[in-house]
Amino acid sequence: MKSSRIESLNLAREGIAPNRELYGLYVTLLNKPGVIQNLLKKLTKNRVRLVCINTPSMEFTRPHMTVFLVGDFTKAYVGIDDFIQKLRQDRTIVSIERASEITKGVIIDTKHFPLTIHDMRVIMMGEIVLRPLVTTIRDKMKFLVDVVLWHTGYAIGIELTKLFKDTYGISKPCDYFAVLAARTIELGWGYVEEVKLNQIARTVKFSIQDLWECSFSKPSEKPQSHIYRGILAGMASVVFKTDMIAEEKMCIAKGDNKCLFIVRPK
Structure with missing residues (x-):
């Protein structure tokens, strides 16, 4: 896609x-x-x-x-x-x-x-709220925050998989990630420009521009997506019925022009 x-x-x-x-x-x-x-x-x-x-x-x-x-x-x-x-x-x-x-x-x-997407309540927070929220947590919690954010994202990924199945009636692995990509854009998290899924190898390639959590972490020497990386791993683990990991190979926080995720079996 x-x-x-x-x-x-x-x-x-x-x-x-x-x-x-x-x-x-x-x-x-x-x-x-x-x-x-x-x-x-x-x-x-x-x-x-x-x-x-x-x-x-x-x-x-x-x-x-x-x-x-x-x-x-x-x-x-x-x-x-x-x-x-x-x-x-x-x-x-x-x-x-x-x-x-x-x-x-x-x-x-x-x-x-309240604001909703279907029957789910949505709370909108602008960059003026999210940026200090992320940077303050990173500053106070140091390295522990990365672990907390990843586990939070992983739990979100599992819940999103259930939500997508119930809301859209989907069952194919490619459909889960297609909906995730569309919802990522819809909610303003980032612009997903490409999704490639290899069902036999059980791998997914996600290419995203302007991912919010990485845009707030510039400049950095290492990739800074933990929530979204966790979401991808959590969703893929449910969809492929095995432990999966998501690696951020490129990151805008490091100066790359996009964030590139590779999801694969652990």
Whole structure:
């Protein structure tokens, strides 16, 4: 599996423009085809510039879905109150609620909570949190931290294997690592550019750009991935039903252009 990246995806659920006429809305819609397109058409027709929109993943079993959006009404044909009245005339719209300004020109989605991927809660931590967390632990715990992080990753790898099987109904070894690669990108851990699996030899090659735990450990004389290396070993041990290890042959912390992992029998 090889993939190519395009551009960054801004996950911020907010609109920021102190000198513009911004308004935020929570619009609850019937979960049926065409409702999102219809809402966007109404924004365009009234010359409301879309600043931010957050739509949940479609789940067919739910009758409704709530969309958070921030619109710039500075040059709109209608004011916010008239626009809301127009939306209320649409039978596919169940309810509308205004989002409050946090401070001047700043509107943030504070209604959608908790964040989830399917039924699993997700806690987002930016680099401003993760970097001092990792560097402080490394500084205080020294060499012990590498062992702790690896065992943590190994346990995560085992749990992820169970999760992938239950969620996606997969059973082939190649599918487990394909999903792991996709989820690594989806969650912003790193960009997996290549995965090669040899089922006969029971080896896996993982090539990753910008792996977060290594990017926080520059410069270094040795590879710095312990969590992800543990995840690969834990998952591979379950998938191949034997003790596996993951070695980091290249690492961005050392100055390499990517992190390269080789997973093999112990």
